[in-house]
Amino acid sequence: MIEIEGGSVTSPRGYRAAGVTCGIKPSGSRDLSLTVSDRPAAGAAVYTTNRVQGAPIPVCREHLADGRARAVIINSGVANVCNGDRGRADAVRMCEATAQRLGLSTRDVLVCSTGLIGVPLPMERIEEGIPRVVAGLSGEGGVEAAEAMMTTDTVAKHAAVRVDLDGHPATVGAVAKGAAMISPNMATMLALITTDAAVPAVRLQQLLVRAVGRSFNCCTVDGDMSTSDTVIALANGAAMGGVGGSRGLSEEAFERLAEAMEHVCRRMARAIAADGEGASKLITVRVLRGRSEAEARAVGLAVANSSLVKTAVFGNDPNWGRILCAVGYAGADLDPAAVAVSLCGRPVYGGGAGIDFDAAALSAAMKSEEVDIEIDLKAGEARAEIFTCDLTCEYVRLNAEYTT
Amino acid sequence: MIEIEGGSVTSPRGYRAAGVTCGIKPSGSRDLSLTVSDRPAAGAAVYTTNRVQGAPIPVCREHLADGRARAVIINSGVANVCNGDRGRADAVRMCEATAQRLGLSTRDVLVCSTGLIGVPLPMERIEEGIPRVVAGLSGEGGVEAAEAMMTTDTVAKHAAVRVDLDGHPATVGAVAKGAAMISPNMATMLALITTDAAVPAVRLQQLLVRAVGRSFNCCTVDGDMSTSDTVIALANGAAMGGVGGSRGLSEEAFERLAEAMEHVCRRMARAIAADGEGASKLITVRVLRGRSEAEARAVGLAVANSSLVKTAVFGNDPNWGRILCAVGYAGADLDPAAVAVSLCGRPVYGGGAGIDFDAAALSAAMKSEEVDIEIDLKAGEARAEIFTCDLTCEYVRLNAEYTT
Numbered sequence: 188m189i190e191i192e193g194g195s196v197t198s199p200r201g202y203r204a205a206g207v208t209c210g211i212k213p214s215g216s217r218d219l220s221l222t223v224s225d226r227p228a229a230g231a232a233v234y235t236t237n238r239v240q241g242a243p244i245p246v247c248r249e250h251l252a253d254g255r256a257r258a259v260i261i262n263s264g265v266a267n268v269c270n271g272d273r274g275r276a277d278a279v280r281m282c283e284a285t286a287q288r289l290g291l292s293t294r295d296v297l298v299c300s301t302g303l304i305g306v307p308l309p310m311e312r313i314e315e316g317i318p319r320v321v322a323g324l325s326g327e328g329g330v331e332a333a334e335a336m337m338t339t340d341t342v343a344k345h346a347a348v349r350v351d352l353d354g355h356p357a358t359v360g361a362v363a364k365g366a367a368m369i370s371p372n373m374a375t376m377l378a379l380i381t382t383d384a385a386v387p388a389v390r391l392q393q394l395l396v397r398a399v400g401r402s403f404n405c406c407t408v409d410g411d412m413s414t415s416d417t418v419i420a421l422a423n424g425a426a427m428g429g430v431g432g433s434r435g436l437s438e439e440a441f442e443r444l445a446e447a448m449e450h451v452c453r454r455m456a457r458a459i460a461a462d463g464e465g466a467s468k469l470i471t472v473r474v475l476r477g478r479s480e481a482e483a484r485a486v487g488l489a490v491a492n493s494s495l496v497k498t499a500v501f502g503n504d505p506n507w508g509r510i511l512c513a514v515g516y517a518g519a520d521l522d523p524a525a526v527a528v529s530l531c532g533r534p535v536y537g538g539g540a541g542i543d544f545d546a547a548a549l550s551a552a553m554k555s556e557e558v559d560i561e562i563d564l565k566a567g568e569a570r571a572e573i574f575t576c577d578l579t580c581e582y583v584r585l586n587a588e589y590t591t
Numbered sequence: 592m593i594e595i596e597g598g599s600v601t602s603p604r605g606y607r608a609a610g611v612t613c614g615i616k617p618s619g620s621r622d623l624s625l626t627v628s629d630r631p632a633a634g635a636a637v638y639t640t641n642r643v644q645g646a647p648i649p650v651c652r653e654h655l656a657d658g659r660a661r662a663v664i665i666n667s668g669v670a671n672v673c674n675g676d677r678g679r680a681d682a683v684r685m686c687e688a689t690a691q692r693l694g695l696s697t698r699d700v701l702v703c704s705t706g707l708i709g710v711p712l713p714m715e716r717i718e719e720g721i722p723r724v725v726a727g728l729s730g731e732g733g734v735e736a737a738e739a740m741m742t743t744d745t746v747a748k749h750a751a752v753r754v755d756l757d758g759h760p761a762t763v764g765a766v767a768k769g770a771a772m773i774s775p776n777m778a779t780m781l782a783l784i785t786t787d788a789a790v791p792a793v794r795l796q797q798l799l800v801r802a803v804g805r806s807f808n809c810c811t812v813d814g815d816m817s818t819s820d821t822v823i824a825l826a827n828g829a830a831m832g833g834v835g836g837s838r839g840l841s842e843e844a845f846e847r848l849a850e851a852m853e854h855v856c857r858r859m860a861r862a863i864a865a866d867g868e869g870a871s872k873l874i875t876v877r878v879l880r881g882r883s884e885a886e887a888r889a890v891g892l893a894v895a896n897s898s899l900v901k902t903a904v905f906g907n908d909p910n911w912g913r914i915l916c917a918v919g920y921a922g923a924d925l926d927p928a929a930v931a932v933s934l935c936g937r938p939v940y941g942g943g944a945g946i947d948f949d950a951a952a953l954s955a956a957m958k959s960e961e962v963d964i965e966i967d968l969k970a971g972e973a974r975a976e977i978f979t980c981d982l983t984c985e986y987v988r989l990n991a992e993y994t995t
Contacts, residue, residue: 235920237920238919238920238921238924240919240927269912269944270944304912304915305940409899410814411898411916414916492814493814493815494813494814494898495813498990499990499991499993502991503993506993508673511643512641512815512817513815514642514643515642515643515644515818516641516815517642519642523642523643523644523673539675540675540709541673541709550993579991582898583902583983583986583987584984586898586902586903587908589906589907589908589954
């Protein structure tokens with residue numbers, strides 16, 4: 188697997204993208220994003236499990252019922268949530284207008300929205316922007332498309348890798364946004380994965396679910412799961428001469444593709460956590476030797492969601508007691524005397540008690556943009572890696588500020 | 592039910608208490624607390640479900656195996672967690688030393704500790720203090736006993752109510768501590784309930800579990816459940832002439848007693864939330880018409896634990912979108928179009944969309960020490976009331992500060 192520097196959704200063959208300003212966001216930054224496959228593609232998606240769902244989500248579900256998609260239109264600035272029938276009609280209209288300009292059927296277009304809740308989409312601006320974003324499509328447009336998805340992210344998030352599948356070089360690319368928010372926007376995590384590998388829709392869904400489980404579902408800024416989180420994957424077979432190919436991929440190739448998808452998704456999840464609102468540090472919580480992946484994840488998420496751990500990291504406090512406490516309430520059936528905890532590579536707890544360490548030196552080591560916490564459960568062979576960020580005064584400030 | 596002003600664990604008949612300084616806490620404030628029943632009593636307890644548990648907890652479980660207890664010795668400053676065999680021996684020794692001074696058997700004494708994790712108890716100071724706290728026992732000592740439990744609480748927490756049980760006036764009293772913490776202390780929630788009603792141990796346990804479920808388990812400051820949370824109840828029958836009484840209480844009397852216990856526990860839970868570290872406001876999340884109490888609690892806790900909701904309250908931001916988002920990820924199978932949300936008594940969301948309201952007026956109403964959020968699920972008859980506090984810069988500051 189080789190990382191492609193500056194890679195994105197347009198790195199795989201047969202994809203074009205663009206991002207334009209259509210005036211949804213008062214800042215004037217890009218707010219309309221489009222990614223298109225030049226040939227039919229298999230499509231898959233994973234959505235938020237929040238019972239309150241943005242209008243785009245049921246539309247995506249319907250359009251992906253046949254496992255095919257060719258374009259994804261995304262706007263930022265307004266999330267199209269809690270807009271009733273009008274919201275649904277607007278989501279459909281976005282697909283329709285995009286399809287018309289591309290000469291596709293409406294069912295081949297997927298839609299996502301991120302931003303304010305409870306405000307309707309400014310459809311006249313979106314309809315004015317769609318012809319322009321179609322006209323702007325290019326094979327280098329992936330980064331622009333990533334920028335147009337941003338709400339209060341401070342950096343565009345994109346990546347791509349090249350991998351060999353049964354002798355064919357194939358590419359997996361991704362763009363994502365999420366985790367930075369200001370009042371009153373709602374954080375939404377969106378990601379789009381593209382590949383030129385040939386993958387049947389059912390397999391693509393399986394690969395996506397697995398990749399999401401080990402990336403976006405292992406990423407938490409403040410524990411809130413929004414109304415609109417969506418991850419979409421498209422596979423157009425351009426690396427192999429057609430969707431489905433002549434024989435289909437070998438199991439070994441599927442495994443390599445799975446790893447490639449997981450890799451780009453984890454790159455995106457890590458970038459989202461590092462860009463968390465007010466964050467000064469990326470925190471990686473590694474859990475080793477759990478009895479199951481689910482248990483390892485639960486332990487990691489408990490530590491990553493703990494306000495006490497996150498503030499301690501912010502304050503460069505090597506407080507293993509708070510980490511251990513979070514491990515203890517994760518719900519895993521573990522033996523506290525077996526658990527070992529390391530902080531920035533230094534053992535701090537094990538054998539049921541604290542381990543002597545140079546607190547001043549460890550505190551100094553924590554004054555880094557990346558802090559690692561490692562928890563060895565010594566109970567099995569499963570692992571998990573969770574990304575989060577510290578909890579800072581800036582987070583509170585950003586999320587408490589309100590102007591009428 | 593009548594509230595007793597300034598009531599505490601010494602309000603019921605037959606209880607004495609005291610709190611002294613023995614030098615565990617550097618501040619010199621009281622740090623050794625004792626409550627004693629002058630006659631045998633039924634005992635019950637509920638403990639943290641954290642897999643990492645303080646040494647006192649298994650000792651309490653063993654001593655309560657027979658459903659009887661007569662004294663509770665509590666120290667603050669050191670939690671006696673992660674001290675291995677020495678921690679256990681120290682917890683037993685605290686019970687033993689107290690029993691010897693009171694002329695009781697060690698098994699009749701329960702122990703709790705709160706404070707630093709990973710530091711052993713300074714037993715010489717505790718053993719020096721025990722005779723003094725025994726000597727200080729009085730029928731007015733409940734508030735002192737509450738003070739001696741405090742770690743970084745800013746106020747002592749205590750309450751009592753009088754209730755009629757089958758023609759006998761009986762009293763239920765409580766003391767509690769919790770939810771304020773500074774680095775590197777661990778928050779511990781402790782509470783002790785005393786009553787002069789006659790209740791068999793098995794019934795007392797049932798009443799306690801129910802009361803805790805509707806109070807302390809409906810109270811969250813930052814979502815972390817400590818290693819040492821414990822709630823103990825004693826019932827000595829002094830209002831009825833002996834443990835178990837001649838006939839036992841009627842079902843109607845048990846129900847009244849249950850309500851009285853729930854009332855004082857909720858008073859304590861509310862006080863703990865209001866005293867949350869850095870808190871400027873108490874937030875009460877009322878959930879109505881859930882399909883079950885468990886569902887109503889889950890929805891309330893999701894809202895109460897949401898950093899986005901808590902920072903919005905801090906910032907006087909009438910952001911119903913964040914409240915609705917938290918309701919949506921609580922895991923309850925609800926219909927977003929049926930849900931209604933009110934903030935400080937004003938409807939802000941219903942029928943699937945926001946409801947017009949005067950944002951400036953509502954923001955002004957939120958500038959209060961108490962903010963109410965009400966969520967009507969319109970799905971059943973169950974309710975829950977959750978207490979929490981806002982998330983402020985002061986919380987971050989308190990929990991991030993670290994000195995070697």
